[in-house]
Amino acid sequence: MTEHRIFTTSVASVYPHYVxxxxxxxxxKAEVDEILRWLTGYDxxxxxxxxxxxxDFRAFFAEAPRLNPARAEIKGVVCGVRVEEVAEPLMREIRYLDKLVDELARGKLMEKILRG
Structure with missing residues (x-):
């Protein structure tokens, strides 16, 4: 899938996969929502x-009330790519979300996932 297609994909179409x-x-699901709220500042x-x-992902992140500054602490590999090395800003935001959901699924404590 090209970056453009990912950017114009609705968050709602991917959300059930995260859950x-x-x-x-x-x-x-509540924990997935907590991650999304922490990352974006949406209530x-x-x-x-x-x-x-x-x-879509482009608007979701562009219009987020407050992207969490601690998201820069998110490091690691998602889909074979190091999150911290993703150059395109929107793709990096999407990969941050992917990485947090991966950490949740791997059983990491919520406090650690939310960089607390």
Whole structure:
């Protein structure tokens, strides 16, 4: 999938995959939502409205109330790519989200996932 297609993909179309990945490992939808809120600054009603509206990744991150500055601490490999080396800013934001969901699914403590 090209970067452009990813950017114009709705977050709502990928969100069930994030939730399913977490739930397969005994984690919850609420924890996925907590990660999304921590990363973007959306509150729960705002997050749900974005999902319901079919907001694409470009708008989801561009219009986020407050991208968490601690997200720069997210390091590691997602899909064979080091997150911290992703040059394209929007793709890096998407990879940060992917990495946090991966950490959740691997059983990492929420405090550690949220860089607390």
């Amino acid at each position: 399913a990945k977490a739930e397969r490992k005994g984690r919850t 729960q009603p705002q997050l749900e409205a974005r999902l319901a509206a079919g907001t």
